Amino acid sequence: MFPSVKDARLDTLYNMCCMDITVKLFASLRQGRFEERVLTYAPESTVELIIRDLGIPMDQVSIILLNDKHVNSGYHLSAGDVLSLLPPLGGG
């Protein structure tokens, strides 16, 4: 994210090239990464792009929630979205 920008024209410019997404990671996905962070992406970026950028193998993600709704990895994000990623746990 850019430092606080007061100028409305710069805001518009920012929104044309960037969007802020809040990413929440759970369980093992946090290891070596983070619990929650705001990341900046180009508009229309997909969930899969973020997962790959975070270095998470796709087979380590079983639940993708966007603003508390299930989506698939090809979903295109919008500014302000909250993305939660959970790994598959199957053991007993």
Next chain:
Amino acid sequence: MDSLKEFILSHAEGDTVTFQVESDAARDFGVTFGKVEEAILELDLLPFRYQRNRETISVRQQLTLFRSSVAVVGCGGLGGYAIEELARLGIGRLIVIDPDVFEEHNLNRQILSTVSLLGKSKVYVAFERVREINPAVTVTMIERYLTQENGRDVLKGTDVVIDALDTIPARLQLADICHAMRIPLIHGSVGGWYGQISTQMPAEKIIKKIFSRYPFERGIEKDLGNPAFTTAVIASLQVAEACKVLLNKDGVLREKMLSVNLIDMDFTEIAI
């Protein structure tokens, strides 16, 4: 009043009945411990073994638990702890389901496994353990996999099912069977320091939502394994959920999942 109840009343100490009296009653009247326990609870008395539960679970609720039937599908890590706790809780009937025998790699976490029991049937060991803990509990052993074909027969009359399985396809199949039979299902699974739990009530399909986009048999536990502490925590949470469902209490994890992270000590409820 029948003579069994008269015997119990005449030997009650305050409003409790000791195990010695239960044993004498079972022997003298030629009935099971289950019959004796039900008679005690119907008299609004409490078997002394539940004394330390009574401010949490009333005598009336104890009778409800006694008249309940819980199936534990899988008698390994989660299942072993769940069976132990359900027996101590006084669930009247347990159906324990598992085709396997104990192996050395179970010893890291499975409470029913011991060195001397390696090679023994898990359901038979569960049966013996419950009899040692609480002979009022009736145990039905099913030494087979639960399948779409036998599921209806095996789970018939069950009030709650505990998902203590160890593969994702088996969990999805169990969720399907419980959904079709309208039986509440308490899901729990673990991997490394992490676990999750959720309750699927009849008409809901949360387990499918949890695993629907994941096509593989095993999750992160394939690499991280399942330590005893994670397994025991999740199994205990499952039994607490089962108890709440049976007693019709609020606060059940419906349409959400509790994500448990023991390395960060983080417990987060996630709407699913």
